[in-house]
Amino acid sequence: xxxxxxxxxxxxxxxxxxxxxxxxxxxxxxxxxxxxxxxxxxxxxxxxxxxxxxxxxxxxxxxxxxxxxxxxxxxxxxxxxxxxxxxxxxxxxxxxxxxxxxxxxxxxxxxxxxxxxxxxxxxxxxxxxxxxxxxxxxxxxxxxxxxxxxxxxxxxxxxxxxxxxxxxxxxxxxxxxxxxxxxxxxxxxxxxxxxxxxxxxxxxxxxxxxxxxxxxxxxxxxxxxxxxxxxxxxxxxxxxxxxxxxxxxxxxxxxxxxxxxxxxxxxxxxxxxxxxxxxxxxxxxxxxxxxxxx
Numbered sequence: 411x412x413x414x415x416x417x418x419x420x421x422x423x424x425x426x427x428x429x430x431x432x433x434x435x436x437x438x439x440x441x442x443x444x445x446x447x448x449x450x451x452x453x454x455x456x457x458x459x460x461x462x463x464x465x466x467x468x469x470x471x472x473x474x475x476x477x478x479x480x481x482x483x484x485x486x487x488x489x490x491x492x493x494x495x496x497x498x499x500x501x502x503x504x505x506x507x508x509x510x511x512x513x514x515x516x517x518x519x520x521x522x523x524x525x526x527x528x529x530x531x532x533x534x535x536x537x538x539x540x541x542x543x544x545x546x547x548x549x550x551x552x553x554x555x556x557x558x559x560x561x562x563x564x565x566x567x568x569x570x571x572x573x574x575x576x577x578x579x580x581x582x583x584x585x586x587x588x589x590x591x592x593x594x595x596x597x598x599x600x601x602x603x604x605x606x607x608x609x610x611x612x613x614x615x616x617x618x619x620x621x622x623x624x625x626x627x628x629x630x631x632x633x634x635x636x637x638x639x640x641x642x643x644x645x646x647x648x649x650x651x652x653x654x655x656x657x658x659x660x661x662x663x664x665x666x667x668x669x670x671x672x673x674x675x676x677x678x679x680x681x682x683x684x685x686x687x688x689x690x691x692x693x694x695x696x697x698x699x700x701x702x703x704x
Contacts, residue, residue, distance in 0.1 A: 429673075429675075
Protein backbone atom coordinates (compact mmCIF):
# COMPACT_ATOMS: atom_id res chain seq x y z
CA UNK A 411 0.00 0.00 0.00
CA UNK A 412 2.89 2.36 0.69
CA UNK A 413 3.58 5.22 -1.67
CA UNK A 414 0.25 5.17 -3.49
CA UNK A 415 -1.16 8.61 -4.22
CA UNK A 416 -4.80 9.38 -3.52
CA UNK A 417 -7.04 12.38 -4.15
CA UNK A 418 -10.11 13.63 -2.29
CA UNK A 419 -12.87 15.20 -4.37
CA UNK A 420 -16.39 16.44 -3.71
CA UNK A 421 -18.85 15.25 -6.37
CA UNK A 422 -22.16 16.86 -7.34
CA UNK A 423 -20.85 19.88 -5.44
CA UNK A 424 -21.25 23.53 -6.38
CA UNK A 425 -18.44 24.45 -3.98
CA UNK A 426 -15.87 22.83 -1.68
CA UNK A 427 -17.08 20.77 1.28
CA UNK A 428 -20.47 20.02 -0.24
CA UNK A 429 -21.73 17.18 -2.39
CA UNK A 430 -20.52 13.61 -1.88
CA UNK A 431 -16.97 12.90 -0.73
CA UNK A 432 -14.82 10.48 -2.69
CA UNK A 433 -11.29 9.13 -2.29
CA UNK A 434 -9.55 8.05 -5.51
CA UNK A 435 -6.44 5.87 -5.22
CA UNK A 436 -4.13 5.75 -8.26
CA UNK A 437 -2.02 2.89 -9.67
CA UNK A 438 -3.80 0.39 -7.42
CA UNK A 439 -3.26 -2.81 -9.44
CA UNK A 440 -0.87 -4.14 -6.78
CA UNK A 441 -3.57 -4.09 -4.11
CA UNK A 442 -5.62 -7.16 -3.31
CA UNK A 443 -9.40 -6.97 -2.96
CA UNK A 444 -9.01 -7.30 0.80
CA UNK A 445 -6.57 -4.37 0.91
CA UNK A 446 -8.90 -2.20 -1.16
CA UNK A 447 -11.74 -3.04 1.21
CA UNK A 448 -9.63 -2.11 4.23
CA UNK A 449 -8.64 1.22 2.67
CA UNK A 450 -12.28 1.99 1.82
CA UNK A 451 -13.27 1.16 5.38
CA UNK A 452 -10.53 3.46 6.69
CA UNK A 453 -11.51 6.34 4.39
CA UNK A 454 -15.13 5.73 5.43
CA UNK A 455 -16.67 7.79 2.66
CA UNK A 456 -19.73 6.47 0.85
CA UNK A 457 -17.28 5.03 -1.69
CA UNK A 458 -13.58 4.86 -2.46
CA UNK A 459 -12.44 4.29 -6.05
CA UNK A 460 -9.26 2.57 -7.22
CA UNK A 461 -7.72 3.31 -10.63
CA UNK A 462 -5.81 0.13 -11.37
CA UNK A 463 -3.47 1.58 -14.00
CA UNK A 464 -2.59 4.76 -15.90
CA UNK A 465 -2.79 2.69 -19.10
CA UNK A 466 -6.00 2.13 -21.02
CA UNK A 467 -7.49 -1.29 -21.66
CA UNK A 468 -10.12 -1.71 -24.39
CA UNK A 469 -10.32 2.06 -24.67
CA UNK A 470 -11.05 2.65 -20.98
CA UNK A 471 -9.48 2.75 -17.53
CA UNK A 472 -9.95 -0.18 -15.16
CA UNK A 473 -11.61 1.04 -11.95
CA UNK A 474 -12.95 -0.74 -8.86
CA UNK A 475 -15.32 0.86 -6.35
CA UNK A 476 -15.80 -0.05 -2.68
CA UNK A 477 -18.14 1.17 0.05
CA UNK A 478 -16.97 0.72 3.66
CA UNK A 479 -18.73 -2.67 3.58
CA UNK A 480 -18.42 -4.18 0.07
CA UNK A 481 -17.42 -3.80 -3.56
CA UNK A 482 -19.89 -2.17 -5.95
CA UNK A 483 -20.40 -3.06 -9.63
CA UNK A 484 -21.28 0.57 -10.34
CA UNK A 485 -21.79 3.82 -8.46
CA UNK A 486 -22.54 7.25 -9.84
CA UNK A 487 -20.53 9.79 -7.89
CA UNK A 488 -17.39 7.59 -7.95
CA UNK A 489 -17.72 7.38 -11.74
CA UNK A 490 -17.77 11.17 -12.12
CA UNK A 491 -15.12 11.80 -9.46
CA UNK A 492 -12.75 9.16 -10.87
CA UNK A 493 -13.17 10.44 -14.42
CA UNK A 494 -12.32 13.93 -13.14
CA UNK A 495 -9.09 12.64 -11.53
CA UNK A 496 -8.15 10.66 -14.64
CA UNK A 497 -8.59 13.68 -16.91
CA UNK A 498 -6.87 16.11 -14.55
CA UNK A 499 -4.02 13.91 -13.29
CA UNK A 500 -3.60 10.79 -15.40
CA UNK A 501 -4.55 11.75 -18.95
CA UNK A 502 -4.59 14.85 -21.15
CA UNK A 503 -6.76 17.67 -19.78
CA UNK A 504 -7.82 18.49 -23.34
CA UNK A 505 -9.76 15.24 -23.78
CA UNK A 506 -13.54 15.53 -23.74
CA UNK A 507 -14.40 11.95 -22.70
CA UNK A 508 -13.13 9.33 -20.25
CA UNK A 509 -14.34 5.73 -20.37
CA UNK A 510 -14.36 3.71 -17.15
CA UNK A 511 -14.17 -0.09 -17.18
CA UNK A 512 -16.37 -1.05 -14.23
CA UNK A 513 -17.84 -4.36 -13.07
CA UNK A 514 -21.12 -3.40 -14.75
CA UNK A 515 -19.35 -2.66 -18.05
CA UNK A 516 -17.99 0.45 -19.74
CA UNK A 517 -19.34 3.79 -18.52
CA UNK A 518 -18.48 6.89 -20.60
CA UNK A 519 -18.08 10.26 -18.84
CA UNK A 520 -18.03 13.47 -20.91
CA UNK A 521 -17.01 17.01 -19.97
CA UNK A 522 -19.14 20.00 -20.90
CA UNK A 523 -18.47 23.71 -20.27
CA UNK A 524 -21.24 26.29 -19.95
CA UNK A 525 -21.16 29.98 -20.86
CA UNK A 526 -19.41 30.79 -17.59
CA UNK A 527 -16.66 28.22 -18.32
CA UNK A 528 -17.94 26.04 -15.47
CA UNK A 529 -17.53 22.36 -16.20
CA UNK A 530 -20.22 19.72 -15.77
CA UNK A 531 -19.39 16.03 -16.04
CA UNK A 532 -22.00 13.72 -17.59
CA UNK A 533 -22.18 9.95 -17.42
CA UNK A 534 -24.36 7.81 -19.61
CA UNK A 535 -25.76 4.98 -17.52
CA UNK A 536 -27.02 1.59 -18.60
CA UNK A 537 -30.68 1.58 -19.78
CA UNK A 538 -32.97 1.16 -16.77
CA UNK A 539 -34.54 -2.17 -15.93
CA UNK A 540 -37.89 -2.03 -14.15
CA UNK A 541 -38.66 -4.59 -11.47
CA UNK A 542 -41.14 -5.29 -8.72
CA UNK A 543 -43.90 -2.87 -7.71
CA UNK A 544 -44.23 -2.71 -3.91
CA UNK A 545 -47.16 -2.46 -1.56
CA UNK A 546 -47.60 1.16 -0.48
CA UNK A 547 -48.57 0.27 3.09
CA UNK A 548 -45.46 -1.89 3.49
CA UNK A 549 -43.21 0.91 2.22
CA UNK A 550 -44.87 3.56 4.38
CA UNK A 551 -44.23 1.47 7.50
CA UNK A 552 -40.60 1.00 6.52
CA UNK A 553 -40.21 4.79 6.14
CA UNK A 554 -42.23 5.62 9.29
CA UNK A 555 -44.70 7.63 7.23
CA UNK A 556 -48.46 7.62 6.75
CA UNK A 557 -49.76 5.83 3.67
CA UNK A 558 -51.40 9.01 2.33
CA UNK A 559 -48.00 10.77 2.23
CA UNK A 560 -47.00 8.55 -0.72
CA UNK A 561 -48.13 9.81 -4.14
CA UNK A 562 -50.28 6.94 -5.42
CA UNK A 563 -50.50 8.38 -8.93
CA UNK A 564 -47.16 6.64 -9.47
CA UNK A 565 -45.92 3.20 -8.40
CA UNK A 566 -43.36 2.39 -5.75
CA UNK A 567 -41.03 0.41 -7.99
CA UNK A 568 -37.60 -1.19 -8.14
CA UNK A 569 -35.43 0.25 -10.92
CA UNK A 570 -31.83 -0.54 -11.82
CA UNK A 571 -29.23 1.00 -14.12
CA UNK A 572 -26.58 -1.28 -12.61
CA UNK A 573 -27.52 -1.11 -8.92
CA UNK A 574 -31.20 -1.54 -7.90
CA UNK A 575 -33.14 1.10 -5.97
CA UNK A 576 -36.73 1.24 -4.79
CA UNK A 577 -38.15 4.55 -6.02
CA UNK A 578 -40.75 6.07 -3.67
CA UNK A 579 -42.74 9.16 -4.80
CA UNK A 580 -43.78 11.35 -1.87
CA UNK A 581 -46.10 14.35 -1.95
CA UNK A 582 -44.33 16.94 0.21
CA UNK A 583 -40.95 18.12 1.39
CA UNK A 584 -42.19 17.73 4.95
CA UNK A 585 -42.71 14.01 4.36
CA UNK A 586 -39.23 13.70 2.84
CA UNK A 587 -37.71 15.45 5.87
CA UNK A 588 -39.55 13.26 8.39
CA UNK A 589 -38.90 9.94 6.68
CA UNK A 590 -36.65 7.57 8.60
CA UNK A 591 -35.66 4.04 7.72
CA UNK A 592 -36.84 1.14 9.88
CA UNK A 593 -33.79 -1.09 9.40
CA UNK A 594 -35.55 -4.28 10.48
CA UNK A 595 -38.34 -3.75 7.96
CA UNK A 596 -35.77 -2.88 5.29
CA UNK A 597 -33.87 -6.09 5.98
CA UNK A 598 -37.13 -8.01 5.78
CA UNK A 599 -37.90 -6.38 2.44
CA UNK A 600 -34.37 -7.15 1.24
CA UNK A 601 -35.12 -10.89 1.39
CA UNK A 602 -37.17 -10.35 -1.79
CA UNK A 603 -35.35 -7.32 -3.23
CA UNK A 604 -31.70 -6.52 -2.52
CA UNK A 605 -32.39 -2.86 -3.25
CA UNK A 606 -31.72 0.41 -1.50
CA UNK A 607 -34.31 3.19 -1.25
CA UNK A 608 -34.71 6.59 -2.93
CA UNK A 609 -37.52 8.91 -1.87
CA UNK A 610 -38.37 12.13 -3.72
CA UNK A 611 -40.91 14.92 -3.96
CA UNK A 612 -41.59 17.95 -6.22
CA UNK A 613 -41.11 20.48 -3.39
CA UNK A 614 -37.58 21.82 -2.95
CA UNK A 615 -35.39 23.94 -0.69
CA UNK A 616 -34.26 26.05 -3.64
CA UNK A 617 -36.83 27.31 -6.13
CA UNK A 618 -34.55 26.75 -9.14
CA UNK A 619 -34.51 23.00 -8.46
CA UNK A 620 -37.20 20.57 -9.59
CA UNK A 621 -37.03 17.67 -7.12
CA UNK A 622 -35.77 16.95 -3.62
CA UNK A 623 -34.27 13.51 -3.01
CA UNK A 624 -33.01 11.41 -0.11
CA UNK A 625 -31.27 8.05 -0.51
CA UNK A 626 -30.92 5.39 2.19
CA UNK A 627 -28.24 2.75 1.59
CA UNK A 628 -28.07 0.71 4.79
CA UNK A 629 -27.37 -2.52 2.92
CA UNK A 630 -24.04 -1.05 1.77
CA UNK A 631 -23.08 0.29 5.18
CA UNK A 632 -24.21 3.89 4.50
CA UNK A 633 -27.25 5.10 6.49
CA UNK A 634 -27.87 8.06 4.15
CA UNK A 635 -25.97 9.20 1.06
CA UNK A 636 -25.55 12.93 0.31
CA UNK A 637 -25.51 12.57 -3.51
CA UNK A 638 -26.17 9.34 -5.37
CA UNK A 639 -25.57 9.22 -9.11
CA UNK A 640 -26.63 5.59 -9.53
CA UNK A 641 -29.91 6.08 -7.64
CA UNK A 642 -30.70 9.28 -9.51
CA UNK A 643 -30.07 7.49 -12.80
CA UNK A 644 -32.76 5.03 -11.72
CA UNK A 645 -34.96 7.98 -10.82
CA UNK A 646 -34.43 9.55 -14.26
CA UNK A 647 -35.54 6.31 -15.91
CA UNK A 648 -38.54 6.11 -13.58
CA UNK A 649 -39.58 9.71 -14.33
CA UNK A 650 -39.36 9.03 -18.06
CA UNK A 651 -41.17 5.69 -17.96
CA UNK A 652 -44.06 6.97 -15.84
CA UNK A 653 -44.31 10.38 -17.55
CA UNK A 654 -43.92 12.20 -14.23
CA UNK A 655 -43.41 15.51 -16.05
CA UNK A 656 -46.06 14.80 -18.69
CA UNK A 657 -43.95 12.83 -21.15
CA UNK A 658 -40.87 10.66 -21.53
CA UNK A 659 -38.45 13.62 -21.90
CA UNK A 660 -36.73 14.47 -18.60
CA UNK A 661 -34.37 17.40 -17.96
CA UNK A 662 -34.32 18.36 -14.28
CA UNK A 663 -32.23 19.67 -11.41
CA UNK A 664 -32.25 17.45 -8.31
CA UNK A 665 -31.15 18.55 -4.84
CA UNK A 666 -29.96 15.96 -2.32
CA UNK A 667 -28.06 15.90 0.97
CA UNK A 668 -29.65 18.96 2.57
CA UNK A 669 -30.95 16.94 5.51
CA UNK A 670 -27.44 15.77 6.43
CA UNK A 671 -25.53 19.00 5.86
CA UNK A 672 -24.01 18.12 2.44
CA UNK A 673 -26.07 20.07 -0.13
CA UNK A 674 -25.67 18.55 -3.57
CA UNK A 675 -26.93 19.25 -7.08
CA UNK A 676 -27.46 16.60 -9.75
CA UNK A 677 -28.64 17.13 -13.33
CA UNK A 678 -30.80 14.38 -14.83
CA UNK A 679 -31.67 13.77 -18.46
CA UNK A 680 -33.69 10.90 -19.89
CA UNK A 681 -35.63 10.12 -23.03
CA UNK A 682 -37.21 7.08 -24.64
CA UNK A 683 -35.41 6.48 -27.92
CA UNK A 684 -36.74 3.68 -30.10
CA UNK A 685 -38.15 1.79 -27.13
CA UNK A 686 -35.11 2.17 -24.85
CA UNK A 687 -34.75 4.85 -22.20
CA UNK A 688 -31.41 6.69 -22.37
CA UNK A 689 -30.25 8.04 -18.99
CA UNK A 690 -27.65 10.71 -18.26
CA UNK A 691 -26.60 12.07 -14.86
CA UNK A 692 -24.40 15.14 -14.51
CA UNK A 693 -22.77 17.34 -11.92
CA UNK A 694 -19.69 19.28 -10.91
CA UNK A 695 -16.56 17.94 -9.19
CA UNK A 696 -14.26 19.91 -6.86
CA UNK A 697 -10.72 18.80 -5.94
CA UNK A 698 -10.15 18.97 -2.17
CA UNK A 699 -6.84 17.31 -1.29
CA UNK A 700 -3.95 15.11 -2.37
CA UNK A 701 -2.27 12.54 -0.12
CA UNK A 702 -0.11 9.43 0.04
CA UNK A 703 -0.67 6.06 1.68
CA UNK A 704 2.21 5.37 4.09
